[in-house]
Amino acid sequence: MNGTHSASGSNDPPDITLGLHKTDPDADILPDLAHGKPAALSALMDRHLKAVKATAHYMLGDEIMAEDIAQEVFLRAWKHAPNWQPGQAKFSTWLHRVTRNLCYDRLRKKKEIYRETVPDMVDESPEASQVLQDQQNHSAQKSKIENALANLPERQRMAITLCHFQELSQIEAADILEVSVRAYESLLARARKNLKEQLQSHKSELLES
């Protein structure tokens, strides 16, 4: 893929190489994607699918829903690629914005977050009971943290996901959230404060772990 694909007929998609964002790391893929080449979509997924899916996972707390969201994001990338207008945002930023919006939509529809249940005890030996007890403690603690994250307002949750889990730069994260860096930092500060307050009563358990 060389990014120099040119239109050759009236039915071809517009040549998106014109004015392509020079610093966009996906600039090499976008022309082929716009011309409907699945290999370009595959390359795009190699670069971004894991991050998109992980973001959806942290936002929704559910792996299956995260996969559905990721699928929808890349189908939209496929559909809209011919009309992509390179501008200030990178294509990956657009992908994350779509992810964000789909997650917000899903959260509004979702009434309960699926929580994994602790498995039934099958081995009652003392050793197995101890292992199970440890697993239950770990699972319970994990569940508290997941709940604390799930209880954050969606924009705060998105901010902490982009910062802590995705480790994006503040400029890129603010771009995805479509807010100023200052507003992004404010979201982060509120998210951390909120999480600390929710987890305050479990601080000693967290320290032990």
Place this chain on the structure above:
Amino acid sequence: MSKINKSKVLELVSFYGADLKRWPSTQRQAGQIWLDKNPALAQEILADAIILEQALNTISAPASNTILLQARILREVTHTAQEGIPYEIAANDTAPTLQALTVFSAWKAVAATLLLTTGMGFGIGQVAAADTSYVSAEALLSISMQSGYAETDLYGDGV
């Protein structure tokens, strides 16, 4: 290098946490120097943030490979027209490309064969659990197309 003081460090920790890799790149070096020079204060300032980060790290998303999901998405796009392009043209453009995808580089072919063999030997459902991150989605899609496995065979029940 930007100037930094206690109140700035407090502010940055409240935004970005205790791990400097998440701080703005322009502040990292100065921040590290300040923390190194003020170890007692640093410990006091970072303590709560470190606990929160450790807590968040325990819920990291499962590092599942995305190969089957990629194959699912690639399969879906073969039925999906792009905006501004009549579906017939998109489909015509897509068909030869998909055929072309069956031509892998040698290592991908070997990896795909190993994957398929594993699936036949131990049940195709276990393929999803195996570490297949080195096999491209195109390879898996192509295996599916060539072998005639139904989608449910590849993805398992309920996927």
